[in-house]
Amino acid sequence: MKQELIDIIKSSLPKVLLDTDIVIDIEKPKVKEFGDYSTNIALKLSKVLKDNPLNIATSIIENIKSDKIIKMEIKSPGFINFFLKKDYLIDNINNVIKLDSSYGSSNIGKNKNYNIEFVSANPTGILHLGNARGGAYGDSLSRILTFSGYNVTKEYYVNDAGNQINNLGLSIKARYLEICKKDFEMPENGYFGKEIIDIATKLHNEFKDTLIDTPLDYFKNLGITSLLSKIIEDLKEYRIEFDKFTSEKDISEKYNLTSIINELSKNGYTYKLDGATWFKCSALFDDVDHVLIKDDGTLTYLVPDIAYHKDKYLRGYDKMIDILGTDHHGYVARLKSSIKALGNDESKLEVKLLQLVRLVENGEIVKMSKRTGKSVTLSELINEVGINAARYYFSKYSLDTQMDFDLTLAKSTTSDNPVYYVSYAYARICSILKDFEEVTNIDKYETLNKESAYNVLEKVYEFPEVVENAARKELPHLITQYVYELATEFHMFYSKNRILTDNETETKENINLIKAVKITIYNALNLIGVIPPVKM
RNA sequence: GUCCUCGUAGCUCAGCUGGAUAGAGCAACGCCCUUCUAAGGCGUGGGUCAAGUGUUCAAAUCACUUCGGGGACACCA
Numbered sequence: 001m002k003q004e005l006i007d008i009i010k011s012s013l014p015k016v017l018l019d020t021d022i023v024i025d026i027e028k029p030k031v032k033e034f035g036d037y038s039t040n041i042a043l044k045l046s047k048v049l050k051d052n053p054l055n056i057a058t059s060i061i062e063n064i065k066s067d068k069i070i071k072m073e074i075k076s077p078g079f080i081n082f083f084l085k086k087d088y089l090i091d092n093i094n095n096v097i098k099l100d101s102s103y104g105s106s107n108i109g110k111n112k113n114y115n116i117e118f119v120s121a122n123p124t125g126i127l128h129l130g131n132a133r134g135g136a137y138g139d140s141l142s143r144i145l146t147f148s149g150y151n152v153t154k155e156y157y158v159n160d161a162g163n164q165i166n167n168l169g170l171s172i173k174a175r176y177l178e179i180c181k182k183d184f185e186m187p188e189n190g191y192f193g194k195e196i197i198d199i200a201t202k203l204h205n206e207f208k209d210t211l212i213d214t215p216l217d218y219f220k221n222l223g224i225t226s227l228l229s230k231i232i233e234d235l236k237e238y239r240i241e242f243d244k245f246t247s248e249k250d251i252s253e254k255y256n257l258t259s260i261i262n263e264l265s266k267n268g269y270t271y272k273l274d275g276a277t278w279f280k281c282s283a284l285f286d287d288v289d290h291v292l293i294k295d296d297g298t299l300t301y302l303v304p305d306i307a308y309h310k311d312k313y314l315r316g317y318d319k320m321i322d323i324l325g326t327d328h329h330g331y332v333a334r335l336k337s338s339i340k341a342l343g344n345d346e347s348k349l350e351v352k353l354l355q356l357v358r359l360v361e362n363g364e365i366v367k368m369s370k371r372t373g374k375s376v377t378l379s380e381l382i383n384e385v386g387i388n389a390a391r392y393y394f395s396k397y398s399l400d401t402q403m404d405f406d407l408t409l410a411k412s413t414t415s416d417n418p419v420y421y422v423s424y425a426y427a428r429i430c431s432i433l434k435d436f437e438e439v440t441n442i443d444k445y446e447t448l449n450k451e452s453a454y455n456v457l458e459k460v461y462e463f464p465e466v467v468e469n470a471a472r473k474e475l476p477h478l479i480t481q482y483v484y485e486l487a488t489e490f491h492m493f494y495s496k497n498r499i500l501t502d503n504e505t506e507t508k509e510n511i512n513l514i515k516a517v518k519i520t521i522y523n524a525l526n527l528i529g530v531i532p533p534v535k536m
Numbered sequence: 537g538u539c540c541u542c543g544u545a546g547c548u549c550a551g552c553u554g555g556a557u558a559g560a561g562c563a564a565c566g567c568c569c570u571u572c573u574a575a576g577g578c579g580u581g582g583g584u585c586a587a588g589u590g591u592u593c594a595a596a597u598c599a600c601u602u603c604g605g606g607g608a609c610a611c612c613a
Contacts, residue, residue, distance in 0.1 A: 031557070047593090076556085162613065301612075481550065498572070
């Protein structure tokens with residue numbers, strides 16, 4: 001309808017103007033009295049035409065003829081408001097029922113290949129609150145983009161090499177020795193989480209004291225495998241499944257890392273200083289240079305990361321999105337510099353920084369740290385607030401808000417959580433529809449001509465547009481916000497009207513209407529990883 | 537100190553490629569179950585959109601400055 005209106009307006013404008021870069025915007029006015037849709041085109045044109053916007057609006061209106069428009073109004077300073085016949089809303093009911101689970105989907109992505117890398121937590125502990133937020137965002141975004149015709153690869157980068165893994169191995173071995181009642185020493189940057197002790201305990205149950213002299217590599221590999229599988233398991237329960245896991249170790253083997261550095265050198269982006277090899281990223285996007293090869297000959301973490309992104313570029317995505325915590329923001333400039341230095345288009349990579357979640361308990365901020373093992377883990381979160389509530393909660397906020405996660409509140413007020421409000425609308429519909437599973441085809445609706453019906457239908461009608469918007473702007477919270485509004489309209493309709501009445505025509509029409517609402521709520525919630533209950 | 541980011545109702549947050557009277561939820565107060573789920577609906581109160589200046593017909597939205605919260609500034613990853 002929006003596009004139709006744009007076309008109608010376009011055809012009413014003088015031809016000269018169509019060549020200018022003026023875009024016709026149609027928007028939904030916030031207030032009902034301003035009609036179903038409105039445009040500010042006359043205001044925009046007033047500058048070009050050097051005329052009063054009200055005059056321009058008048059001449060535009062005079063040229064518009066459409067049987068879909070009931071009336072048009074000009075409001076100061078120059079808005080044109082359109083009041084439409086409501087047929088398009090009612091006709092949409094059949095459309096929704098027909099499309100069912102694909103209602104809202106589109107092909108605006110034109111099968112473009114997107115890669116979204118998220119979570120990517122090091123396998124040195126289990127997932128915590130911050131991962132829950134990044135995970136919810138990345139997964140919801142993937143769902144929205146896929147629904148909109150993009151070809152999305154969800155990727156998890158596994159940092160299974162380097163110092164941290166060394167510390168992981170040492171930590172597990174230390175715990176194991178502890179259980180064997182031998183002398184043990186936790187490494188300085190060791191991992192003190194309970195999961196490390198669990199791994200050691202399991203090991204001891206199986207092998208008793210026989211592994212005391214086993215080399216460190218054994219403990220490292222064991223740690224990576226068991227923690228990674230625990231992570232994957234948690235994510236799956238949280239309704240996130242990745243398409244691809246890329247291992248740092250594999251990347252380092254696949255690409256000769258020194259050859260990556262040589263490539264940078266060849267392009268003139270390295271130099272030696274104090275025995276180290278530096279990356280001249282200040283020549284590109286960074287403020288300062290960074291070390292690639294330390295003076296002891298070992299590589300910094302940056303090198304495998306450069307190789308990893310080179311790998312992604314070679315795979316030929318149209319766009320790559322990395323979702324990182326804000327604590328990595330300094331890293332972005334380095335990374336983009338490296339991409340450019342290797343001759344790739346760095347604008348294909350978009351880094352989204354999510355503000356870390358602050359955990360508040362009993363009014364005090366709890367510092368999250370994997371090492372101390374005091375963070376709230378993803379599985380604890382799921383157990384305490386539920387998957388639906390957790391997914392909904394994180395999808396409600398835009399990425400750049402610094403959110404406080406009040407654990408005491410989240411635990412105690414689950415029934416106040418908006419996810420229940422939306423779920424309740426869904427469950428109500430399901431309960432009414434229990435005995436009306438079969439679809440009744442209705443060509444002409446006769447009884448739905450009331451305000452409350454139009455209001456719900458208007459929301460239902462908006463859905464594809466909302467999805468498109470969320471996909472284009474990469475903002476999942478638009479969906480969350482929308483589905484809440486849809487639930488509100490339904491609850492209002494429900495309280496004002498009886499669905500099942502003595503009038504057979506009316507009943508059938510009402511049933512089709514709430515079926516359309518049901519489908520829309522389900523599809524919307526599905527995009528943010530929430531599965532509504534049939535009964536509450 | 538340099539850079540990034542945020543500041544909107546008592547609280548948690550929407551709204552930000554400029555549009556008409558700044559919106560939700562929670563919290564507060566009042567009303568509505570003999571009727572398909574009251575985990576619901578209706579109503580009331582609540583705001584110098586951190587402050588200032590500028591751009592514009594029009595600024596919460598854009599630019600600059602200031603003040604506040606958070607973060608980043610390693611031969612750690």
